[in-house]
Amino acid sequence: MASAETDSPVHRVLVVDRDPVFRRFVREEVASRSGLALDILEAESWSEARAAAEAPVDAILFGIDGANGERSADLAAAAAEAPVIAISGTGSLGLAVAAMRAGAADVLVRPTRPEAVAEAIERTLEPTPKQPLVPTGSARQTARAPSTDFERFIGHSEVMRGVFELISRVSPSKAPVFVTGESGTGKELTAEAVHGRSGRPGAFVALNCGAIPRDLMESEIFGHVRGAFTSANEDRAGAAELANGGTLFLDEICEMAPDLQTKLLRFIQTGTLRRVGDTQSRPVDVRFVCATNRNPEAEVAAGRFRADLYYRLHVLPVHLPPLRERCEDILPIADATLLAFAAEEGRGFTRFDAEARALLVHYEWPGNVRQLQNVIRRAVVMNDGDEITAPMLAMALARAGQIGVEAPVRSADAGNPIQQSGTIEPFWLQERRIIEDALSAFDGNVVQAAAALQISASTIYRKKQGWTADRLVAHSAA
16 A cells, blocks of 8 residues: 655544554554555543544544443544544444444454555545445445446455456466356456456457256367257357457366366367367467366365366466455445446435445355345345345345245244243243244354344344343353
8 A cells, every 4th residue: 555645634533442452553553554644643432532632533443342331422422523433343243233323434343454444544534426425423325336446346455456466467478367266256257357458359258167068068168060969050169269369268167077178188288179070170379267166176186177187277376255255345345236236127225224234244145246246136126215224135135046035934843932831931032932943943144034034133133142141140140
């Protein structure tokens, strides 16, 4: 990150946190990594900060954990003075929601990198027209207009900046690129970026090795001549010829059959191919980009993928991190996706409410960006309004293809809340049993359980915290 210019305006940033180590971290590590000139002020509490105030500040980093002794009223008072970035050490959804409702413009979870804190400060101090500041004291935030940070990617996290730099470096080369990463992380988008920056004049041709029947795969790659097989009624060029002078992207390369791996290796070594049923070899110039969501080394060790083919293709590796490892990018991706789908579906949605934003950040997203986009699209299609709420997201998660809610959550033998003996249980005990049964049915997944019960996920978090407090009280009494 560029250092601040000497003639840049100095921005006063107040750090309100009882932890002196964190205050020193901001003063020494964060300020030195910011592209802005920062004057760091410190206070253990909001009351101390108000008492020592000499001049207005431009932004406030505010510790929100219970150990700080701060309450929502203090954070709201701080938000009335300047934009607030709430800092939590627990990652609690309840704390995040409370902070955003009290007026926080952003929420970060400790431990966090100094670059991430510096970027949050910069976003707060220098908002762009695409990402306006929220009104003072309000938790409502308008989604950012669709934009990209690199090619068609959206992301400014440190790990993605590293990916962008790597793509920029490997793209001009003629050597094969091997992309790895979980499903939904953007492997084809990476291949398109490599081709777009390669300068190659030919076409970008993508082929999914796991989506084409095995007996047709050879023809799809190399083409065929008329009469080569029953349905071959004419000569047809394959993906490799269509990509001549350009890039051939082989997605899910580890799904390729062993006999076809041998033919692909020969093509890579000789630069020539032979259509199915043909006797003539044809020279073809392609740049290979391959991808898999498996561990290629494990596939080689298991004998499912040829080692010699792997070493031919695994020249310039690019690994894409899962979305859960770049949480800073979740909200920008969600904001851009919301506006794009709302326009496409003719809906009026412009933002997520505070609880929905907290849910977006705290959910694991096992399907990564693809799952995030699918859930937002489902929420947009199935609802209407100007604001996506947490229940809308939770229901979209529960009803999405990868997470099924088939029927009532309670199992047939779970029993009624009213005991079989006829004794009526207290309401709080029935409520707790219902929630615990729902959590059990979904292996502890709060979002899915909340969707099935048609309540907010934060309600379950709040109830669970109350149960924990009750147990502590009971233990102390004992």
